[in-house]
Amino acid sequence: MANSGPYCGLWRPARPADPPVTERHRSLVLTQLLNLEHSARSIRLDVRKLTVLADSDEGIVPLLRIGSGENWVGYHLVAHLALHRYFTLHQRPVPRMLLLDQVTQPFYPSEVAKDSGNPDLIRSDADRNTVRGMFELMYRFTSDLAPNFQLIVSDHANLPDQWYQDCVRYNWRNGDALIPQDWIDEHAG
Secondary structure, rough: OOOOOOOOOOOOOOOOOOOOHHHHHHHHHHHHHOOOOOOOOOOOOOOOOOOOEEEOOOEEEHHHOOHHHHHHHHHHHHHHHHHHHHHHHOOOOOEEEEEEEEEOOOOOOOOOHHHHHHHHHHHOHHHHHHHHHHHHHHHHHHHOOOOOEEEEEOOOOOOOOHHHHHHOOOOOOOOOOOOOOOHHHHHOO
């Protein structure tokens, strides 16, 4: 994803009057952009248990107890992006790419909707906004780290927005597939 201007990234360059922004604050902003459960509170990664933890009025809530597929996907996405941002900015020996598959799966109600990728078939306006928000977040994140990071997403979603379409490299529909049928036929039995 190409950088389209000095402020296209999720985090614009700091100005002298800006207060310092911590990585924890950035992760909190990411969760709020996706309207995740408990996103108004502190969110962190427990590296010993490899899980996301959220503060709530009842205490600390591990990801296992945070309901809905939307929250699970959202928190996993934010955790991966936060980790990759840290690895990239601190020159850690981790590949500068992330491959994500089916991040919008919890938002599409049927196989017909998934096959079309049409965001109008998602069950509610809130879900459509969340799907768009997830892709905007990934776009901004990648633009912010360009050219030092690559994000590959395989998904049914097919948003009409021009910035989204500019990022699509392959659209496997109507018989076109990641693994062509003739390869399968050639190696079957």
